[in-house]
Each structure stands twice: as C-alpha cells, then as structure tokens.
Amino acid sequence: MTINERVRELRKELRMNQTDFGEKIALTQSHLAGIENEKRTVTDRTIKLICTEFNVSEEWLRTGKKPIFIEINDEDKFSQAFAAASMEEDDFIKALLIEYMDLSKEDRKIVKELIKNIAARTKKSSD
Structure with a gap:
C-alpha cells in the first residue's frame, strides 16, 4: 500500500x-x-x-507499520486544545475560558461536574 x-x-x-x-x-x-x-x-x-x-x-x-494512531497524554491534549482555541476565531470559546477562570474555586467545581455529566451522557448515548 x-x-x-x-x-x-x-x-x-x-x-x-x-x-x-x-x-x-x-x-x-x-x-x-x-x-x-x-x-x-x-x-x-x-x-x-x-x-x-x-x-x-x-x-x-x-x-504502513502500525499502529495508525498515537496516544497523546493529557498535557499534550491540553496544549493542542489551547492552541486550537487560540487560533480559532471563535469568540465564544475565548469568552468561555475567560469567564471560567474568573469563577470562584467552588463555582469551577460545579461547572466541572456539570461538564463531566454532560460528557458521560453524550458518550453513553453514542455507544
């Protein structure tokens, strides 16, 4: 091939x-x-x-030598996501990150749990 x-x-x-x-x-x-x-x-x-x-x-x-995909660690995933968000002309993503960082520690914890629950439901419905 x-x-x-x-x-x-x-x-x-x-x-x-x-x-x-x-x-x-x-x-x-x-x-x-x-x-x-x-x-x-x-x-x-x-x-x-x-x-x-x-x-x-x-x-x-x-x-052609497998594997096709490489595993990336969380640090690299974060770097890629941050770079993509920085390069995107998506004002929503930028505003979301800014607003999130302005939240108190307690409010960030609530938002994290909400996002985890949404992700779990999305994964479950796609399986």
Whole structure:
C-alpha cells in the first residue's frame, strides 16, 4: 500500500469526506483527490499536518507499520486544545475560558461536574 492509499484509508477510517479532511490540513478537495488518486505526491508538510491534526503515527503514514494512531497524554491534549482555541476565531470559546477562570474555586467545581455529566451522557448515548 502506498502513502497515497494510506491517506485515503485514514480519511475513510475517520469517516470524513475529502472536503472536510482537506480543510483540516489546508488542502482543497481537488488537491486531496489528486493525492488519493496518486496524481500528486504527499509532501513532508502534508505529512506533518496530517500527523498533528489527526494524531497519526508518521511511521505508519510513511511505511504502513502500525499502529495508525498515537496516544497523546493529557498535557499534550491540553496544549493542542489551547492552541486550537487560540487560533480559532471563535469568540465564544475565548469568552468561555475567560469567564471560567474568573469563577470562584467552588463555582469551577460545579461547572466541572456539570461538564463531566454532560460528557458521560453524550458518550453513553453514542455507544
């Protein structure tokens, strides 16, 4: 299997169409289609973007050696989430973080429990 085929396999594994997958890594749908059809090469830049955006093993993408996905620790997840929130032009996320940090310790504890309960219900309903 070629690297181009692995890009297509990954996209399908993630259940994404070419447009949505491409947007995540700054490629147009037609450019991604060219990669998947082996009419375009996969650049080092694209490899790095895919690996970073989707937590994919660079070794798997280049060679096919599993595992496909890499585990990231909570510290790295936090860094990625914070970087994404900082780069997004989503004023709601920024305001939410600011307001949360302005809460008292007791109020933050209540908000944490609320979010944990919502996440648990969401996970349960998707299973």
